[in-house]
Amino acid sequence: MDAERGTQTVLITGATDGLGKAAALLLAENGFRVFAAGRSAEKRAQLDTLANEKKLPLETLGMDVCDDGSVQRAVNLVYQKAGTIDVLINNAGLAYVATVEDMTMEDWRRQFETNFFGVVRVTQAVLPKMRERRSGRIIMISSVSGLVTPPTQGAYSASKHAMEGLSNALRHELYPFEVKTILIEPGYIVTNIQQIAVEVAQPYQEKIKSGPYAKVYAGSWSGAKSSRRKSKTTPEDCARVILKAIRAPLPQARYGVTPLAATLKWAKRLLPDSAIDAMIRRRYGIMREG
Numbered sequence: 001m002d003a004e005r006g007t008q009t010v011l012i013t014g015a016t017d018g019l020g021k022a023a024a025l026l027l028a029e030n031g032f033r034v035f036a037a038g039r040s041a042e043k044r045a046q047l048d049t050l051a052n053e054k055k056l057p058l059e060t061l062g063m064d065v066c067d068d069g070s071v072q073r074a075v076n077l078v079y080q081k082a083g084t085i086d087v088l089i090n091n092a093g094l095a096y097v098a099t100v101e102d103m104t105m106e107d108w109r110r111q112f113e114t115n116f117f118g119v120v121r122v123t124q125a126v127l128p129k130m131r132e133r134r135s136g137r138i139i140m141i142s143s144v145s146g147l148v149t150p151p152t153q154g155a156y157s158a159s160k161h162a163m164e165g166l167s168n169a170l171r172h173e174l175y176p177f178e179v180k181t182i183l184i185e186p187g188y189i190v191t192n193i194q195q196i197a198v199e200v201a202q203p204y205q206e207k208i209k210s211g212p213y214a215k216v217y218a219g220s221w222s223g224a225k226s227s228r229r230k231s232k233t234t235p236e237d238c239a240r241v242i243l244k245a246i247r248a249p250l251p252q253a254r255y256g257v258t259p260l261a262a263t264l265k266w267a268k269r270l271l272p273d274s275a276i277d278a279m280i281r282r283r284y285g286i287m288r289e290g
């Protein structure tokens with residue numbers, strides 16, 4: 001709680017775009033004092049201008065979740081300005097797309113550096129004070145890819161499965177201290193993440209077009225294209241679920257966002273792995289060769 005203003009303070013990583021930006025704006029509109037972190041100076045300036053125009057209690061700050069010093073400086077700055085962090089939203093992320101065999105070890109590490117180690121880094125920076133105060137919420141922006149894995153998304157999905165495991169551990173470890181960890185699991189929502197996925201997949205173009213997995217890539221891109229076309233859920237819808245999770249007196253361990261998340265939740269409970277695998281292979285056109 002911000003001592004001077006009596007409002008709750010939220011720090012959101014990757015808040016300069018997409019789901020993070022929508023959450024930052026909605027939370028500020030609902031009276032939270034929001035610190036919206038990101039790397040891009042240009043996107044930060046745009047968000048600061050928007051917040052000023054709307055007179056929202058929102059300010060941006062620079063933070064690269066892959067950099068120890070940058071994270072520590074940003075977290076210290078929030079403590080200096082607001083005294084506390086009541087809610088941390090671990091949202092920054094990107095998706096590398098390539099088959100397990102094709103993806104370079106460097107890209108595997110990059111994927112985990114942002115989506116997993118970045119989350120650990122920011123959480124470790126924020127936790128000591130939350131734990132001492134015996135109050136706080138950590139919201140983890142996972143994905144349906146933290147539950148099931150489409151082809152060519154092994155690295156992204158593995159990073160989200162790792163986030164799920166991390167959150168499961170935090171729920172137990174922080175139980176004595178009244179700090180709650182909540183997973184948000186969105187399905188496909190149109191944001192810039194898809195364009196960035198295309199950009200970081202550039203080095204794999206040759207393999208995508210004519211390597212041994214060419215048909216797997218083709219199925220995967222057409223599956224993603226069809227998800228993009230059908231997706232009706234907006235970043236603002238996801239922001240509303242985040243707000244609900246922050247406000248719930250007894251929050252659930254995980255909240256799905258999008259109809260796909262609801263379907264998958266029940267499919268995972270009711271169907272054997274073989275049936276889910278068959279559904280995924282059908283969706284992405286994966287067939288035996290020869």
Ligand SMILES: NC(=O)c1ccc[n+]([C@@H]2O[C@H](COP(=O)([O-])OP(=O)(O)OC[C@H]3O[C@@H](n4cnc5c(N)ncnc54)[C@H](OP(=O)(O)O)[C@@H]3O)[C@@H](O)[C@H]2O)c1
Pocket residue numbers: 013014015016017018019020037038039040041043063064065066091092093094114118141142143144185186187188189190191192193194196
């Ligand atoms: N969109 C979907 O369909 C979907 C579905 C499920 C889960 N998610 C998850 O939702 C989260 C947000 O994704 P999005 O769709 O909103 O993507 P987005 O529009 O591309 O936004 C990603 C944000 O992360 C920030 N970011 C990336 N790398 C960073 C780093 N090293 N340090 C700090 N910030 C970094 C970017 O800001 P800067 O470039 O300014 O740093 C940007 O603000 C991700 O964790 C993603 O996995 C998305």
